[in-house]
Amino acid sequence: MNAATWTCVLVAALLALQAVVGAWARARSVRRYYVADRMVPPALVGMASAAEWISAASFLSLAGLLASRGRDGSAYLVGWTGGFVLLGLLLGPLRRYGKLSVPQFVAERYGAAGARLVALGCAVVISLVYVVAQIRGAGVVFARFLGVSVGGGVALGTVAILAQALLGGRRGTSSRVVQYGVVAVAFLLPAALVSLRLTGQAVPAVGLGAPLDADGAALIGVAPGQGVLQVLDHLHLGMGLAPYTSGVRPRADVVATALALVAGTAGLPHVIARLFAVPRVRDARASASWALLFVALLYTAAPAVAAFSRAGVLGSVQDVPHARAPAWFASWEATGLVQFTDRDGDGRMRISGREGENEVRVDPDVLVLAAPEMAGLPAWVVGLVATGALAAALSGAAGLLAVIGSAVARDLGKSTLTPNLSERNEQRLSRTAAVLAVLAAGRIAVHPPGSVAQVAALAFGLAAASLFPALVAGLFWKRASGAGAAAGMAAGFLFTGGYIAFFRAVRPDLDGPAHWWLGISPEGIGAVGMVVALAVLAVVSLRVAAPPSPGPSAG
């Protein structure tokens, strides 16, 4: 069986499993629809939270991003793990409010309709951007294994995620634990096999530093004995690129991106809701730590996958005649995600850091999927990775679509517009909102504003600049007022969104360190937006009369 067949078999098995578990855990009341079962051990809740967390951005795209950025990619690793530490800090104070989502917290803490509507709007846009990343991730997988262009893949991804949005609501913790198992095996087993093949070390993180063995060195086309990082540094220098292991992006951007992702994690609505599946604060904290541990298991392997696949690309493509391109290269060319432009007309593929000389473009999002092929691993390994990527994309989309649905149906429909909405209509409204969101996200995912991980990072940046400041000020500053929160969220959101739109939609030709404000990229600008939001929130709060009754007493 070839990789495509294996993918079909494994995906069919996965869909069947999801349908069975989905039918079994189908929400029976609206309460269960939003947060399923509340009495589960922290380690399992942590595992379920990790499953919710590991979307296409972490599974499919993170390692590719690390491969294309070298050391500068560390901002994503740090940001997406540090966020859990911050969440752990906020759980205690937040728990007293007993609220499941940030918009609900804002509604309760500030009481003002203005603040609540702004929070809802922000949450919906943030979730939408995040869903764009998931659809794109699913689209990349579909494109590769059906041999169609990435646009066609995205259309299929949209359909798959749409079907899922219509089939069920949030899945319960047990179903999520299964999900984590599938995703972790699909990421770690192929990573271990690649590492074993190249270095003889089964633990990818160890293989990252270990010398390549004879087999592995031959595969990349270098002499054995050196580690993959040394090989990469050497190859990069030869191609006129900065060494793989040293950073080249503005330092301010690396730190700002990390901070934006940290704050965004705490501001993104779905993770908090999952952690509150346990009744006590101390179990919620333990769950957060467990979740981070399970996430770190993948994140410590990702840099190794990144380095191995980067070496695989450089080794199997550089100076090779295009007519004899490796199989993985040819099959990805059909999707348009890998391209060869013969600038000098010699028919040979050349990767170069020098202006106007590079002939090969490899989209970072293909690397995780292509790594097993490059290492010459059997087809079922490739199918396994593809299945894991699809599972991650579908589950990532499901979590945020539930947020969009609940925000529109529960917070806007029921609490604000029509208080006597029936449960049936509430669910119907929630599903309609989710479907519209998927269609809109699918449209954007055809030409996304960056790789999957980058698009997800934009969602985090927006959350860091809007929901997060309102959350923190509401928890720790008694004088923060509804008007202040509304103004702060709006200011941070518009500032960050405007900056992103300028560089990613209006003038993409200017998108580079030379033109970025303070040297900070659109992925990192959320950190600045957060400061803007907090400043506006503070000024407006101090100028407007104190809020009527802050604190948890109201609930």
Added chain:
Amino acid sequence: MTDDEEVANRRRSVGYGGAVLAALVAVAAAAGLVGDAPDAVRPGGAPAGFWLAEQGAVLALAALSAVHTIVANALDRRPGA
């Protein structure tokens, strides 16, 4: 619990939370700002600076989270807290 004790308790947790937050920001900044200088050392084969940024920071944050959970839960468990 008297008001004084409650205030003291509250102050301790806030101070403690601040310390964890500072450690978090320090790790994030260190991972981003560490230069090429430590790269001359290659423990386990990877340049030290690169290893700290892409592996060490993740491990440090996982450890920080575990320590925070243990300490914060111990603070919560004191009588009256």
